[in-house]
Amino acid sequence: xxxxxGLILAGGKAERFGGGDKCLRLFHGQPLLTHILRRLRAQTDxxxxxxNGDTSRFDDFRLLTVPDGNAFQNAGPIAGLISGLHHAKxxxxxxxxxxxxxxxxxxxxxQSDLQxxxxxxxxxxxxxxxxxHPVFALWRTSCLEDVEQAATNGTRALWRVQQSLKTITLPFxxxxxxxxxxxxxxxxxxxxxxxTKDLHKEDM
Numbered sequence: 235x236x237x238x239x240g241l242i243l244a245g246g247k248a249e250r251f252g253g254g255d256k257c258l259r260l261f262h263g264q265p266l267l268t269h270i271l272r273r274l275r276a277q278t279d280x281x282x283x284x285x286n287g288d289t290s291r292f293d294d295f296r297l298l299t300v301p302d303g304n305a306f307q308n309a310g311p312i313a314g315l316i317s318g319l320h321h322a323k324x325x326x327x328x329x330x331x332x333x334x335x336x337x338x339x340x341x342x343x344x345q346s347d348l349q350x351x352x353x354x355x356x357x358x359x360x361x362x363x364x365x366x367h368p369v370f371a372l373w374r375t376s377c378l379e380d381v382e383q384a385a386t387n388g389t390r391a392l393w394r395v396q397q398s399l400k401t402i403t404l405p406f407x408x409x410x411x412x413x414x415x416x417x418x419x420x421x422x423x424x425x426x427x428x429x430t431k432d433l434h435k436e437d438m
Contacts, residue, residue: 237279237280237325237326237327237328237329238277238278238279238327238328238329238330238331238345238349238372239278239279239280239281239282239318239321239322239325239327239329239330239331240274240275240277240278240280240281240282240331240333240345241281241282241283241284241300241314241315241318241321241322241330241331241332241333242257242267242270242271242274242281242282242283242284242332242333242334242335243284243311243314243315243318243332243333243334243335243369244256244257244267244283244284244285244334244335244336255285255291255335256335256336256417257270257283257335257336258291259417259420259423261338261417261423261426261427262427262430262431266335266336266338266417267283267292267295267335268295269338269339270333270335270337270338270340271295271297273338273340273342273344274331274333276342277331277342277343277344277345277346278331278345279327280325280327281297281298282297282298282299282300282318282321283295283297283298283299283300283335284299284300284301284302284314284315284317284318285299285300285301285335286301286302286307287301289301298321300314300317300318300321301317302314302316302317303316303317303320306382306385309385309390310390310391311369311390311391311392312381312384312385312389312390312391312392312395313385314332315330315332315373315381315392315395316378316381316382316385318330318332319373319375319377319378319381320378322375323375323378327375328374328375328376329349329372329373329374329375330372330373330375331344331345331348331371331372331373332369332370332371332372332373332392333369333370334369334370334416336416336417336418337370337414337415337416337417339411339413339414339415339426339430340370340413340414341406341413344360344370345372347404347406348360348371348372348404349372351402351404352372352374352402353402354400355399355400355401355402356373356374356376356377356380356399356400356401357371357372357373357374357377357396357399357400357401357402358371358372358401358402358403358404359371359372359396359401359402359403359404360403360404360406360414361403361404361405361406362405362406362407362408362412362413362414363408363412366393366403367414368391368392368393368395368396369392370414371392371396377399380398380399381395381399384398411429411430415429
């Protein structure tokens with residue numbers, strides 16, 4: 235099996251959450267980051283967190299933090315992707331699996347499902363309920379130069395990057411809830427807790 239680096243993209247400002255690190259908000263009594271890491275560690279060889287600023291706030295998670303590079307600071311999610319691809323290549327890793335820092339319930343088979351779908355493409359991303367989720371994606375590290383060129387040309391959104399690459403979209407079913415649900419506000423976090431309150435403890 236080819237090696238895979240799992241990267242959590244958590245560099246946003248979380249303005250609708252009142253600021254701070256959204257991934258540190260509690261979900262069923264534990265930080266969102268704890269839930270995400272549990273799932274990511276089960277299906278990737280190594281993991282990293284894309285975040286900026288003082289990294290000591292993440293010390294308890296024993297996780298390498300990868301900041302945005304100087305060339306693309308303040309460029310949004312594409313900056314985190316570029317730093318992650320650079321780190322993956324430095325490790326000799328062939329694939330980068332990206333997930334957001336505010337979606338704690340993605341499938342335990344995400345990496346293997348995307349790997350099977352990727353084939354000869356540069357990137358495989360997720361779709362659920364007819365909606366694409368560009369942050370949930372498996373990228374070949376060989377596409378780094380193309381991603382950097384897209385950023386140099388002003389591209390910021392990951393879906394636009396994916397349009398410029400050979401990208402395949404893999405649909406997932408929403409049963410009993412959308413496994414790619416993210417939370418942008420405290421109200422959405424509370425609603426997701428209510429929807430998932432009956433899940434088995436091991437699934438959380």
